Amino acid sequence: EPEVTQTPSHQVTQMGQEVILRCVPISNHLYFYWYRQILGQKVEFLVSFYNNEISEKSEIFDDQFSVERPDGSNFTLKIRSTKLEDSAMYFCASSGPLAGRYIQYFGAGTRLSVL
Amino acid sequence: EDQVTQSPEALRLQEGESSSLNCSYTVSGLRGLFWYRQDPGKGPEFLFTLYSAGEEKEKERLKATLTKKESFLHITAPKPEDSATYLCAVQTGANNLFFGTGTRLTVIP
Numbered sequence: 001e002p003e004v005t006q007t008p009s010h011q012v013t014q015m016g017q018e019v020i021l022r023c024v025p026i027s028n029h030l031y032f033y034w035y036r037q038i039l040g041q042k043v044e045f046l047v048s049f050y051n052n053e054i055s056e057k058s059e060i061f062d063d064q065f066s067v068e069r070p071d072g073s074n075f076t077l078k079i080r081s082t083k084l085e086d087s088a089m090y091f092c093a094s095s096g097p098l099a100g101r102y103i104q105y106f107g108a109g110t111r112l113s114v115l
Numbered sequence: 116e117d118q119v120t121q122s123p124e125a126l127r128l129q130e131g132e133s134s135s136l137n138c139s140y141t142v143s144g145l146r147g148l149f150w151y152r153q154d155p156g157k158g159p160e161f162l163f164t165l166y167s168a169g170e171e172k173e174k175e176r177l178k179a180t181l182t183k184k185e186s187f188l189h190i191t192a193p194k195p196e197d198s199a200t201y202l203c204a205v206q207t208g209a210n211n212l213f214f215g216t217g218t219r220l221t222v223i224p
Contacts (some may be wrong), residue, residue, distance in 0.1 A: 043216065055210065104149075
């Protein structure tokens with residue numbers, strides 16, 4: 001069964017460093033997303049991406065964040081200068097048409113720990 | 116402002132003891148309501164999507180229903196492997212999902 005793959009599963013970084021989280025969406029999907037979940041809190045939307053550009057972003061997705069689809073299979077989230085409060089699980093999701101509907105399927109997540 | 120409220124926050128059931136989880140929502144234009152299951156340290160796993168009031172979906176011991184203001188996830192004769200956090204999410208005018216805080220279900224053998 002196709003699945004969304006995320007790497008690494010756990011990333012530890014020092015405050016102020018840049019990190020890149022990687023995702024391989026399901027191959028025939030058209031929309032890609034990043035969400036985050038701070039420990040004990042709800043899943044929050046960060047950004048959606050379609051046709052090689054951002055289609056929507058939340059207030060959380062400020063100038064320190066960027067997304068890219070560098071090739072036909074990968075989708076990345078870059079955090080330029082990490083802060084302690086960026087520590088969270090980051091989930092990638094993708095969706096594609098299925099009987100005219102778009103269901104978002106999530107990866108297993110990357111746990112980001114900022115020290 | 117869009118709101119999604121799930122109750123209860125936590126639920127402990129004996130194996131075989133049926134119950135329901137609630138998701139109430141206040142949104143401007145519902146495009147879809149989604150139920151996901153999340154195991155500790157894992158990503159949300161899709162269960163159901165509902166699009167209009169009166170719609171129902173079933174999968175094994177789970178049944179999801181939708182009204183104009185809320186959705187229920189009914190669990191019939193649960194087993195320990197049903198223990199997880201169940202997340203409700205709404206999709207409005209945009210493509211993104213707006214999640215509730217979830218109900219943490221524990222099924223005791």
